[in-house]
Amino acid sequence: MKDITEVIKTRRCVREYKEDPVPDEDIKFLIDCARYAPSGFNMQPWSFLVVKNKETMRRISESGKKAMIPLLEPIKDTSKKASDFLVFLKTKGTSMFYNAPVLVIILGNKNAPTADYDCAMAAQNMMLAAHSKGIGSCWIGGALPALMDNELLKELGAPADYKAIAPLIFGYPKGKTQTPEKVEPDVKWLR
Numbered sequence: 001m002k003d004i005t006e007v008i009k010t011r012r013c014v015r016e017y018k019e020d021p022v023p024d025e026d027i028k029f030l031i032d033c034a035r036y037a038p039s040g041f042n043m044q045p046w047s048f049l050v051v052k053n054k055e056t057m058r059r060i061s062e063s064g065k066k067a068m069i070p071l072l073e074p075i076k077d078t079s080k081k082a083s084d085f086l087v088f089l090k091t092k093g094t095s096m097f098y099n100a101p102v103l104v105i106i107l108g109n110k111n112a113p114t115a116d117y118d119c120a121m122a123a124q125n126m127m128l129a130a131h132s133k134g135i136g137s138c139w140i141g142g143a144l145p146a147l148m149d150n151e152l153l154k155e156l157g158a159p160a161d162y163k164a165i166a167p168l169i170f171g172y173p174k175g176k177t178q179t180p181e182k183v184e185p186d187v188k189w190l191r
Contacts, residue, residue: 007132012179014136015098017171021052022102022135030170033129034106034122040114046122047159051103056156060103060146061096065089067145085142096143100169103140105147107162116165123166136173143167 031048039045051057069089076083088094097103106123108115127137147153147164158164 004128007128011128011131012136012177013138014100014169014171014173014177015138016174016177017098017100017136017169018174019099020101020172022170022172026133026135027102027104027170029133030104030126030129030135034126037118037121037125039118039121040112043109043112043114043118045109045112045115046119047107047109047162049105049107049156049158051105051156052101057097057103058095060143060152063146063149063152064096064140064143065094068142071145089142096140097169098138100136100138100171102170104168104170105156105158105164106166106168107153107158108165110161110163115163119165123168126168130170134172135170136177137168137170140167140169 027050031050034046034048035044051060069086072082072086072089076086089096104126106119106126108119112118123139127139130137144164144167147167153162153164154160
């Protein structure tokens with residue numbers, strides 16, 4: 001097991017995966033790590049949907065691509081990343097899930113006041129734990145517009161009164177992921 005500081009500083013968003021499946025035991029381990037995240041009022045407002053079915057992932061991806069295109073069109077001329085991602089979304093056969101073998105959707109209880117933050121911390125625990133085991137991950141925020149469809153969530157088996165917060169993909173990285181530039185944050189000390 002790697003040192004936690006090394007895990008934090010070397011984790012990357014992986015967008016190229018081998019076809020090798022991630023064992024269910026490893027997914028259970030990641031979910032177990034997620035449940036140790038802090039939560040407001042100790043409500044632990046999360047639930048997890050594990051999707052390994054390629055057709056289901058394809059359907060969610062196609063729905064997400066359709067939902068994201070109109071959101072990015074207005075900013076494509078002011079953001080190179082938005083413009084590049086728009087090309088990706090419009091390219092036939094691309095997957096928002098980058099052909100990862102597993103999608104885990106972290107759902108948050110709509111009645112918990114801090115569910116969004118709590119589930120985000122659970123997601124970070126999962127991604128760090130995955131990296132510590134040599135499993136790549138990426139938070140696919142672009143899938144959220146599709147996952148706001150309550151009928152789709154119901155079809156996927158989401159509990160009533162839960163919403164999608166963190167769609168995460170997991171798999172074994174196909175190669176080395178580039179380290180993005182990290183800028184120094186603006187820090188003000190009040191003493």
